[in-house]
Amino acid sequence: DIQMTQSPSSISVSLGDRFTITCRASQDIGNYLSWYQQKPEKSPKLMIYRATNLEDGVPSRFSGSRSGSDYSLTINSLESEDTGIYFCLQHKQYPLTFGGGTKLELK
């Protein structure tokens, strides 16, 4: 099974800051990586797919990138509505596996 190691597990960030979350894949997943945002008591929402593609309606301050086996989600100029938990998902092969999540809070 492919393991997705996500970091950090939690962080407090100030409004307007730039912030990056990373998922490291234990095997090659060839950009088959998506990112999700989850608000309290809500279902997850797709933000980025295929590592770098912004989902329709997602603000352009969100972006995805890849460096080797590390996949990153970056939020430029954090806004209050960006708080929540972020998860990565590899969909290269079954079993599909999620990262452990990153809880993003405001300072």
Next chain:
Amino acid sequence: EVQLVESGGGLVQPGRSLKLSCAASGFTFSNYYMAWVRQAPKKGLEWVATISTSGSRTYYPDSVKGRFTISRDNAKSSLYLQMNSLKSEDTATYYCARQGVALRAYVMDAWGQGASVTVSS
């Protein structure tokens, strides 16, 4: 508008069974793989099952293989999850999710609101 509405959750005793349903609307259900994903209280997301467009192929992680069965009725635009031999560790919110196509292939691009399942005596 894409909508996925789960139902059938509740409290069930260990060892018993429960069947979840998901009613889909706003898209051509038969064109999409569908999945179930669960989230234990205060925990992360865990993929539980996927079914192909026709229902001929199903996929499960080891944690539920042999106990859970995913199925679909394309005529009714409905997805199901039959859960047998339930354990306390199956306690979670269960989400129905659409897996996308083309560039979004296998991506969970739409989610339901979730159905809560509690396994306890």
